[in-house]
Amino acid sequence: MSPPTTPRVRLLDIRDVPLSVDEVAAAVADPAAGGTTVFIGAVRDHDSDKGVTGLEYSAHPSALDRLREVAERVASSYDIVALAAVHRVGRLAIGDLAVVVAVSAGHRGEAFDASRALIDDLKAQVPIWKHQVFTDGTEEWVGTP
Template sequence: MTQGSAAVRLVDVRDEPLSLDEVVSAVGDPRAGGIVPFVGVVRDHDDGKGVTGLDYSAHPSALAQLRAVVEQVAGRPGVVGVAAVHRVGRLDIGDLAVVCAVSAEHRGEAFEACRELIDTLKSTVPIWKHQGFADGTEEWVGLP
């Protein structure tokens, strides 16, 4: 079983389109009995309002904090590989905002670890969303 840093396969914050294939490939391993991906996509609505697009901004520490989250998840029992990539900049409806994947010896471990990965990323990594709405209003999401 791979533990900790050896299981960290890909961590990045990018201003270019993300690839599910890249992230899933990064965690592939013959020891893994399951790979669970998560893909966050820009949707056309939020809280009953039409979304026209959004911008993601990241604090300079975001990459280091994302790496810390990935390393935490990589240390879980049975986890073989972990990858997470978050997009910044202008995104349109349908664009991929975040792609994560976890491979583990068993599917249950992979599901649990991937859920921890995305939930912890969303609550601790300083990446903020600025949404524009169809009615001309806008809001920031995730600012402290």
């Protein structure tokens, strides 16, 4: 197989506007890809046993650089064709998309493995913090240092 003619890391962003699954999936579309995975993270109406009314994501100024580091590491560690990741910041309502990642590869196994590594490493290493507000009036910060 010849190497891809386009970069493997095709779309990375942190945005304060609604995310598009179609945009992220299109970014990794490629004739060399036999398998594509898309992960969509949405705001749910609960966390553990507490109801959630909404949340707000904040990002450190270095977050996009850290996202690029994570993406490049995943792209170099897996046999993929392309990857893309976009995360939302700002106030989000129940059902809003918080993150969309996609990976295309020659085969489904590589796409699944790289996609899982991408979302897991993004959540663990990119400084984006979640402030949740619960139905009982309490609130919680998640992922802060």
